[in-house]
Amino acid sequence: MQQRLVDRHPEVPADQLVAQMVPPPTFDEVSFASYIPDPQQPSQAAAVLKAELFADQVTKLHRAASKKSLFGKKKPVSGIGLYLDGGFGVGKTHLLASIFHSVPGPKSFGTFGEVTNLVGALGFNNSVERLAANSVLCIDEFELDDPGDTMLVSRLLSELTARGVSVVATSNTLPGQLGEGRFAASDFMREIKKLGSLFEPIRVDGPDYRHRDLPPAPxxxxxxxxxxxxxxxxGSTLDEFEALLKHLSTLHPSKYNAxxxxxxxxxxxxxxxxxxQAVALRIVVLADRLYDAGTPVTVSGAKLxxxxxxxxxxxxxxxxxxxAISRLLALSRFEAPATAS
Structure with a gap:
């Protein structure tokens, strides 16, 4: 019998939200060495070197923070920050995951939305306590379109860095604004004024690798x-679009992965x-989770x-x-293995 997503009603205990904050399967095995810089984009090679240096610094800071003084107290150490700014699909998440894999645990990796979901599920103080022992918190796709969420995460990062947790974040510069300088970086710095001096912004330029040298989406x-x-x-699912959208509205976005x-x-x-807009934003979250899992997507009706x-x-x-469009188009080029008729 054909499975449907609308028949699934997952439950995710709050205490699992921290444990599952790791890079998506697509980035399980990535490293600085496996990032292939575009020779036409010198900023990419420079970003790799800077990310490696950052990972080394995080490791040293974490070891220093773990040492106790003669009186048995841990030496207060502040975390450091790195901000990777660039266009879509230039490998920022690859570098972010490489940093994650290169530093000692405990450590956490999540999208901006996953971080806000964590705070919503656990509460602010509980989230701080659960993350305070980290060497690093990696935040992919730092978003500035919701002032409330941005300031919430800003406060969270202020608390964590003061307790020795380093932070590295990525964000996208819109393709039409790439020629205008550090658009996303300037917004980022303005919105989190308390942390502006902490983050070192690094530019990563280049075309979207997800569509580089590929034929048009089917x-x-x-x-x-x-x-x-x-x-x-x-193992596939087949759903009618409207029914799926209705089902998504009944689930908290933190459950889309499950x-x-x-x-x-x-x-x-x-x-x-x-x-x-509310419906569209749920599609964005679903697209992110599908992309993280590398799940092929095939549709009928309108183009993605x-x-x-x-x-x-x-x-x-x-x-x-x-x-979301970039990621859905990439997934639409995948083909899941089928059985013989």
């Missing part, structure tokens, strides 16, 4: 072929342009680069929507 599949492909793909756990491929019928209306792409959440 056209949407016919509904009949979509159902046939799903039926011949073990929702797709173990799914080999996702098939969605009847995709159309979304005009409701038409899933968000132009009005949305021109609005305040433009960054999120463009990232």
């Amino acid at each position: 056209e949407p599949t016919s509904p009949e072929l979509l159902a046939e492909k799903a039926s011949h793909t073990p 929702l797709i756990h173990g799914v080999s491929a996702v098939y969605i019928s009847g995709v159309h342009t979304v005009t409701d 680069d038409e899933i968000f209306s132009q009005e949305m792409l021109d609005g305040g959440y433009r960054k999120k929507y463009l990232r």
Whole structure:
């Protein structure tokens, strides 16, 4: 019988939220050595060297913070910060995960949304205590479109760095603003004034590697072929777009990872342009979780680069929507192994 995502109702205990804060499977084995800088983009090689140096500094700081004085007290040490700023798909997450893998534990890795979900689930003080022993907190896709969330995370980072936790974050500069200098970096520094002097911004330029030297994303599949492909793909799910959107509205975004756990491929019928912002933001979170898991996505209906209306792409959440499109297009090029008819 064909599985559906809408039939899944995962529960994720709050105490598992910290334990699961590790790089996604796509970045399990990455390292500084496996990052291949584009020779046409010298900032990439420079970013690798800076990230390696940062990881070395974090390791030394963590060891120093762990040492006790003659009176049995730990020496107070403040954490350091690094901010990787650049366009979509230039390998910032690769570098972020490489830093994570290179430093001693305990350590945590999560998207900006996962960090805010953690604080929401555990409470602010509890989150601080659970992360305070870390050598580093890696935050992917630092977002500035929600002032409340931004200031919440700013306060969290202030508390953690004062207790010796180093922080490294990434963010995207919009493609149309790459020529305007450090757009994202300047916003980042302005929004977290308390931490402005802590973070050293590093630029990572280049084209989106997810689409470099690749053919255009495939056209949407016919509904009949979509159902046939799903039926011949073990472990896959097949959902109608509207039903899936309704189901997502019943789940906290922190559960989306559990929702797709173990799914080999996702098939969605009847995709159309979304005009409701709350719905669109749920699609963004789902796209992030699917991309982290490397789960192939095949659809019928509208093209995946038409899933968000132009009005949305021109609005305040433009960054999120463009990232989601980039990731969904990448996943649409994957093919899950199918069984014989």
